[in-house]
Amino acid sequence: MQGMINALLVHDESVPAPLVAEHLPEESEIRVAEVVDTLYPANDAVKRSDADVLVVACQEGSEAALNLIGWWRSARPGRPIVVLCLGTSNGYVEEAFNAGADDLLAMDEGPLVSDSTKQHIEFALRKALARTSTLPEQNVDYGKIICVLGPKGGIGKTVTSCNLSVALATRGIRTVLVDLDLQFGDCALSLGLTPDTTSFDLAISGGSLDAEKLDAFLLTHSSGLRVLAAPARPDQAASVSAEFIADVFGVLREQFDFVIADTPPSFTPEVITTIDASTAICMVGMLDALSLKNTRLGMETLDLMGYDPGRVRIVLNRANTSVGITRADVLSILGRNPDILVPSHRDIARSVNEGSPVVISQRRSEAARAFESLATLFGSAAESEEPNPRKGRGLIRGRN
Ligand SMILES: Nc1ncnc2c1ncn2[C@@H]1O[C@H](COP(=O)(O)OP(=O)(O)OP(=O)(O)O)[C@@H](O)[C@H]1O
Ligand SMILES: [Mg+2]
Incomplete structure (x- = not known):
């Protein structure tokens, strides 16, 4: 501004x-x-x-x-x-x-x-x-921003972000993945990319931000997916402010059909900014009671922020794991059924290590099909491309 x-x-x-x-x-x-x-x-x-x-x-x-x-x-x-x-x-x-x-x-x-x-x-x-x-003007064709959230570590946010992004890009949809796990982001590595340029480099580059400049800082995956990698070191994260991220989204959504944001397991200022700018949320949960409880808390936080629940999709990861939790338990903890179930699959761990998402390396696997369904869900959603209109609510910070 x-x-x-x-x-x-x-x-x-x-x-x-x-x-x-x-x-x-x-x-x-x-x-x-x-x-x-x-x-x-x-x-x-x-x-x-x-x-x-x-x-x-x-x-x-x-x-x-x-x-x-x-x-x-x-x-x-x-x-x-x-x-x-x-x-x-x-x-x-x-x-x-x-x-x-x-x-x-x-x-x-x-x-x-x-x-x-x-x-x-x-x-x-x-x-x-x-x-x-960052509100769009009427006559510009803006892309959708999907914020991948999950209030707990290690539950599959990055796996979901990468597979969803690659599934969209493989269909010829212009897609960019932004790694907002500014301290420990690993999207680039999960995709087998060397993060030569990162959001830190972009943030400290100075000058005004436009499409051409931003393009020079995006990595390119073989699927056509572009990636804005997270800073290489945790100490660089502070240079990437929430305001800067809002500006980045403003430029990206003019250039791409989909902007996917992978996030850390907490509501950092960058994450809140992304939620505000997003057109939909992909909430990732895992099939265990603690994780589901945190997913529920995450949904309640979104509710407190005035986020339209109709724009939230739930991915239940490792949904086939036998941990004594039934579908009915999931429904009663979350208050609604998940939209997509991703099974646990040993190839997912291998795919992360090899830097090749299952939607490419194991296309026929059940997990890959689940991520393809997720891409179809977002790709065909008749949702508005306006950011989620907040009904005049916000997160409340109390006295210290
Ligand atoms: N469906 C699955 N089947 C098997 N392994 C999985 C599955 N989903 C995730 N994993 C494993 O869990 C690890 C953690 O997943 P991921 O990095 O996506 O979690 P995250 O939510 O992004 O964590 P963080 O909050 O720490 O960034 C992956 O590296 C992978 O090995
Ligand atoms: Mg992650």
Whole structure:
């Protein structure tokens, strides 16, 4: 995002302006252009404001703040609202999101404000702005972004991402795989590619990001799949910010039919940004009680973020393993049936070691057929190519 970003800060007497100022980012391109000291939406300064983002600072329970949020949501569509709240009972959080807030964060009581709170607020502002800046324009043909998620390590996210991507690319569909496991990503190696260029190299290359430049940093697989590899070393991960990832998606989805994102087993800022930008989610779970419980938690988190459950597909990996869990157990833990069942297969471990996904090396295997079905499921889905429209909800970060 170029240039300065203007924020309109609106607060009332219960939250003093100096305390709010302490919470906001310093030395950032996000600046408070105007401060209004009443939450009354019909206030002239609020009505006149052309700010890029609204920051509402209020006490929990403030009805006036809810009215203001609702007014801004309808009068300034596409301009995000971030709420800073003194006290955050769950009930009020819910009401603020329902009114149209994009994010709600708890304020520190002051007078000192922790660095961590400041960072969370800056991140929330950037995230809300990145989300609106990556919204597609009407007349451009945009690709679908599929975020492969699974809140536990070693359950088959990378195996699924690689096989799904190669299955799509083999069908002649323009596909790019982005490895968002920034510390320990292994997509390139799983595909037998040498990661000569990575997202770290791209992030530190400087200058503006466009299709031609990005292309030079993508690896090419024999199937035609392009890959943006993860940084070579964990210490390089910090250079690849969530905002940068949002920009990368913005460029990639103009060039490709499918952007597949492989993720680490946690909701990192990059992952949250990707969920926001995605058109669908592929949730990977494994057939054991702990893993299924985590999958359920992951789905609940998506729900909290306002993600449309109709856009979530569930892959149950190692689904044939005999571990004493029945289909009925799976249904009762997950609350719905998985869309695709991938069996356990020794060739999968071998395929990872040899860098050749089963959809190529073991095409007739049941596992390969399952990944092909997954590609068909996403490839033929009549889903919108708009990113998931959030219903004004966000992840809630509490006080530290
Ligand atoms: N269906 C399967 N059958 C046999 N082995 C499998 C299967 N799925 C995954 N594996 C094995 O499990 C290992 C871990 O899978 P994978 O790397 O895809 O997990 P992950 O969820 O990406 O883990 P992490 O969160 O650590 O990145 C693979 O290297 C492979 O050996
Ligand atoms: Mg992985």
